[in-house]
Amino acid sequence: MTVSIEGLVIFAFAVVLGVIVAKIVGIYIRRSLADKIPKNELNLILKIVNVSMVAVFVLFALPFVGVNPSGLIAAGGFAGLVVGFASRSVVANLVSGIFLMAERPIRIGDQIMVGDIAGFVEDIQILSTIIRTYDGLFVRIPNEKMFTSDIVNLVANPVRRFEYVVGISYKDDAKKAIEIIKKVIDEHPFALKNPEPQIFVNELGESSVNIVVRVWSPSSVWYDVKTELLWKIKVELDKAGIEIPFPQRVVWLRRERDELGKDVST
Numbered sequence: 001m002t003v004s005i006e007g008l009v010i011f012a013f014a015v016v017l018g019v020i021v022a023k024i025v026g027i028y029i030r031r032s033l034a035d036k037i038p039k040n041e042l043n044l045i046l047k048i049v050n051v052s053m054v055a056v057f058v059l060f061a062l063p064f065v066g067v068n069p070s071g072l073i074a075a076g077g078f079a080g081l082v083v084g085f086a087s088r089s090v091v092a093n094l095v096s097g098i099f100l101m102a103e104r105p106i107r108i109g110d111q112i113m114v115g116d117i118a119g120f121v122e123d124i125q126i127l128s129t130i131i132r133t134y135d136g137l138f139v140r141i142p143n144e145k146m147f148t149s150d151i152v153n154l155v156a157n158p159v160r161r162f163e164y165v166v167g168i169s170y171k172d173d174a175k176k177a178i179e180i181i182k183k184v185i186d187e188h189p190f191a192l193k194n195p196e197p198q199i200f201v202n203e204l205g206e207s208s209v210n211i212v213v214r215v216w217s218p219s220s221v222w223y224d225v226k227t228e229l230l231w232k233i234k235v236e237l238d239k240a241g242i243e244i245p246f247p248q249r250v251v252w253l254r255r256e257r258d259e260l261g262k263d264v265s266t
Contacts, residue, residue, distance in 0.1 A: 011061040018057025022050040033101055045098065045126065093127040096147035100124065105151055113152040114141060155219040159192060162215055162226040166233065167208030169243040174201055174209050177242050184232045185215055190225045192216040207247045 026046045033045070101124065106112055110121045112131070119133035129146050131139045154160070168177050178199050185191045185199075195216045202212040213233070217225040237244060 014057045014061030015054070018054040021057070022053040025053060026050055029098075033098070045094075048094075092144040093142050097124075097126045097128075097143040100129070100143055100147055105156075106153055110156065111154040113154065114146060114149050117141065118154075154222075158219055159195075159216050160219045160222045161195075162217070162222065164213040164230060164233070165202070166211045166213055166237075167205060167244060168211065168237070169245045170209060172209075172242045174211065176240065177211060177237060180236050180240055180242070181211070181213055181233050184236050185213075185229065188225065188229055188232070190217050190221050191229065192218075208245050 026049055029046060029049060100106075106121050106124070106129075108121050108124060111119065112121060114131070117131055117133065117139055119131045119137075119139070121129065122132045122138065123130040126143075128140045128142050131141060133139060166177070166181065168174060178201075181199050182197070185197050186193075191197065192215075197216070198212070198214040200212055201209060203210040215225070215229065234244070
């Protein structure tokens, strides 16, 4: 088998071009991810990208030096098939991890919900993300699942709204109750004035007049404000003598005429 000078030149040019392209792509990846992932994980990504890109160019140039790449592919076909099945999920998690780090829908310390898992982001690794649930459990979620799931970031927006439904009895003054609730909210330091709270009668229920209370607060103290305000509203309504009723039913009994000796049902 003879190899022409022209074939060697093309092969060498393809290898050099592959190295240059791999370097350019590596520089772009380094700049994009340098402040987003640990250095050792970034270096691993760069090595995989460099080797993969150079290998593609080499395979493309092999025919110019008399080597049929299809023979190499056939020889390694079975091994490649086995490795491919074994590494499929690893590669999917790796690629998903890179996209997550580049897109940055979440950060370490964020409170998020992924499916039925909710908690704090403890770590974002190249293959998986670690969530610490509100119960103190650590959950490892593969990045492929993270990337393809709906992620709810509870603190990405600096403010967040919560809502109560406060029921008062029909005999009490709804306007007075609304004034009391508004005063309690206005006095809380972390209940925001803008967006302003909303307090209004929403429903005439079976047992109560239902007042909807909507309040905005900083996301960082959202839960504390929600629990504190609910208790203060309850205390102030009690002080004003406004009743928060239990569910009630009015039951009418009909007794037979022969039991009473007269018809009381008419």
